[in-house]
Amino acid sequence: MSNSSVETVTTPSDKYKIVLAVAIIAIGIFAYSYFSDMNIYARVGMFVGSLVIAALIFWFSEAGRRSVDFATGSYSELKRVVWPTRAETIQMTGIVFAFVIVMAIFLWLVDKLIEWIIYGVFLGWN
Template sequence: MLVSNESQDTNTILDKLKWCLALVLIAFVVWGNFYFAEPNDIYQPNTIVRIIAVVVISLLTLLIAITTNKGKSFLLFLQESRKELRKVVWPTRKETAQTTLLVAAITLIVGLALWGMDSVFRSIIFYLTSIGR
């Protein structure tokens, strides 16, 4: 199915308008949150109204963003990611504990080996340069 250039242009213009509206709403939320803020009064009625307004306008902004082409492709990506995540075989608790202990043990061994090599090289350098005497 071929889509005409006119409908693509309209779609992109509409998408741009939606993104601009979303940005304006975000700016409005930020401005309103600071403008109506009351210092040190978290339990005041104004604060509750402000929180509700921020949540409602944020949800509206999210709904507007989801209706754009990029928003729809993002939702599709999330759905496909969830399907792939269901296919993952997660390790058991025992396997996770064993792997964690193995990584900790190897880290300790490598750390001790590096500390030992550093001490040997330090002793050699001190002996050759007579700094340690």
């Protein structure tokens, strides 16, 4: 990971771009609902078109560029991950299941002990 400092600078034009992108998505949702008598493909096309236009507007904002930089950095980090083998995965899953079973039995025993102490010893309800 890099240790670079992050400075967030948001200009008014970037804020307007993001507000415009959200408004375009809202218009697409409204158009999908309002034109209910039209063909479903046309309605879906209007909605998808609004998503594409909003994505393009967001892409050209500073927040959009930061999002793309974050996605490319995340992808490069993902390529460096050493994934476990199938045998290691099965072994670790078995260990987790065994631990869950042991903890369930332990908590059941503690519950029964507390129940016996409260109802049997203190209250005398047998």
